Amino acid sequence: AYSHILEIHKQHLSPVRTAYFQKPLLLHQGHMEWLFDSDGNRYLDFFSGIVTVSVGHCHPKVNAVAQEQMERLWHTSSIFFHPQMHEYAEKLSALLPEPLKVIFLVNSGSEANDLAMVMARAYSKKTDIISFRGAYHGCSPYTLGLSNVGSFKMELPSGMGCHSTMCPDVFRGPWGGSYCRDSPVQTIRKCSCVPDCCQAKEQYIEQFKDTLNTCVAKSIAGFFAEPIQGVNGVVQYPKGFLKEVFELVRERGGVCIADEVQTGFGRLGSHFWGFQTQDVMPDIVTMAKGIGNGFPMAAVVTTSEIAKSLANCLLHFNTFGGSPLACAIGSAVLEVIKEENMQENSQEVGTYMLLKFANLRDEFDIIGDVRGKGLMVGIEMVQDKRSRRPLPLKEVNQIHEDCKDMGLIMGRGGPFSQTFRIMPPMCVTKPEVDFAVEVFRSVLIQHME
Numbered sequence: 001a002y003s004h005i006l007e008i009h010k011q012h013l014s015p016v017r018t019a020y021f022q023k024p025l026l027l028h029q030g031h032m033e034w035l036f037d038s039d040g041n042r043y044l045d046f047f048s049g050i051v052t053v054s055v056g057h058c059h060p061k062v063n064a065v066a067q068e069q070m071e072r073l074w075h076t077s078s079i080f081f082h083p084q085m086h087e088y089a090e091k092l093s094a095l096l097p098e099p100l101k102v103i104f105l106v107n108s109g110s111e112a113n114d115l116a117m118v119m120a121r122a123y124s125k126k127t128d129i130i131s132f133r134g135a136y137h138g139c140s141p142y143t144l145g146l147s148n149v150g151s152f153k154m155e156l157p158s159g160m161g162c163h164s165t166m167c168p169d170v171f172r173g174p175w176g177g178s179y180c181r182d183s184p185v186q187t188i189r190k191c192s193c194v195p196d197c198c199q200a201k202e203q204y205i206e207q208f209k210d211t212l213n214t215c216v217a218k219s220i221a222g223f224f225a226e227p228i229q230g231v232n233g234v235v236q237y238p239k240g241f242l243k244e245v246f247e248l249v250r251e252r253g254g255v256c257i258a259d260e261v262q263t264g265f266g267r268l269g270s271h272f273w274g275f276q277t278q279d280v281m282p283d284i285v286t287m288a289k290g291i292g293n294g295f296p297m298a299a300v301v302t303t304s305e306i307a308k309s310l311a312n313c314l315l316h317f318n319t320f321g322g323s324p325l326a327c328a329i330g331s332a333v334l335e336v337i338k339e340e341n342m343q344e345n346s347q348e349v350g351t352y353m354l355l356k357f358a359n360l361r362d363e364f365d366i367i368g369d370v371r372g373k374g375l376m377v378g379i380e381m382v383q384d385k386r387s388r389r390p391l392p393l394k395e396v397n398q399i400h401e402d403c404k405d406m407g408l409i410m411g412r413g414g415p416f417s418q419t420f421r422i423m424p425p426m427c428v429t430k431p432e433v434d435f436a437v438e439v440f441r442s443v444l445i446q447h448m449e
């Protein structure tokens with residue numbers, strides 16, 4: 001049966017969509033932070049379907065609400081009102097600071113960022129958009145122009161992408177991130193990934209200013225940033241860096257967009273939103289993934305002023321956004337996060353996890369860096385700590401595969417796909433972290449032999 005599935009995949013499914021493992025998993029069932037394959041083997045899910053299953057696979061409360069809503073009404077299209085939408089809008093907006101109070105409901109992260117880009121241009125009446133190198137904001141024709149992670153193929157077919165400017169050097173990150181695909185010179189930054197490395201900050205600010213100067217009329221429509229870069233391998237900015245960048249953008253009339261697709265909904269522990277951890281106030285916030293615990297939904301939240309500028313110039317419409325089912329699920333997710341203290345759990349278990357993996361970094365020379373916040377942790381693999389060169393792909397693949405075979409699923413990221421990304425559902429416990437650390441440790445010992 002397994003070989004038959006592989007054959008169907010080869011014949012009928014997108015060739016771009018390759019399986020994550022050499023021996024792909026055939027997943028059958030999920031329960032909270034655990035996944036089960038069709039042979040009944042269980043796996044601790046430390047990647048949550050790419051940071052999406054926020055409160056746990058098939059969480060009983062979310063499932064019950066979804067089932068109940070499904071029996072009543074799935075879909076109305078956005079031309080009708082239904083109480084779930086208003087209930088949800090009230091709940092979600094209560095979680096955001098003033099003046100971020102107007103919500104647009106859409107279906108995916110890419111769609112949310114597309115819409116944010118349109119809003120930025122409608123409001124500012126300008127064109128240029130800036131994102132950081134290493135950013136990932138989506139794969140739609142528009143957002144592709146904003147995404148730039150070395151391990152992705154980003155040579156765009158002609159006619160695609162937006163008129164965006166990739167800030168050339170900011171922010172490659174201090175370790176393997178400095179080995180950019182398009183940079184033949186391997187500049188090795190001396191600073192480690194300590195968030196308040198001020199020397200690096202000044203340097204990055206200067207580079208950002210240079211980028212701004214390349215924009216048309218030195219003025220920009222908008223600037224996008226993930227509060228912590230996810231796909232790029234959990235890359236954090238120096239302390240205060242984003243705040244200065246926001247000021248520079250606003251001085252030139254642009255709006256600032258926080259992409260909370262990975263960092264929102266309490267994952268970072270100390271705060272509900274990633275931008276709060278950076279002490280910045282965005283004009284537009286985009287969110288997806290964890291918002292629906294796996295149900296496809298997304299949102300853009302902005303000020304009434306920006307929202308109005310969009311309403312003045314075009315009809316924004318989508319058929320599915322904010323369906324009764326999506327809104328009921330979204331509400332249930334918010335309730336579960338609160339009732340089950342999941343943000344607090346992210347903080348407590350995340351801090352514990354970071355410490356545990358940091359201990360492994362001291363034990364193994366091939367762990368270059370362990371970094372992150374809350375339940376968003378990156379483990380960057382290197383050939384050795386001195387050279388900081390990324391561990392060859394083949395070796396990273398083997399470690400990844402071996403961990404999976406021992407029951408631990410992790411994500412991957414970074415320009416060379418050399419960083420393991422650890423982002424479990426927010427219900428994860430300390431004993432499960434111990435299990436994961438033990439699996440990782442024993443795989444590394446085996447690898448060193």
Ligand code: PMP
Pocket residue numbers: 050108109110111113136137138139226230231259260261262288289
């Ligand atoms: N923004 C960020 C930060 C993401 O990580 C992703 C997905 N990895 C997206 C946007 C795009 O979301 P989607 O895949 O739902 O379009």
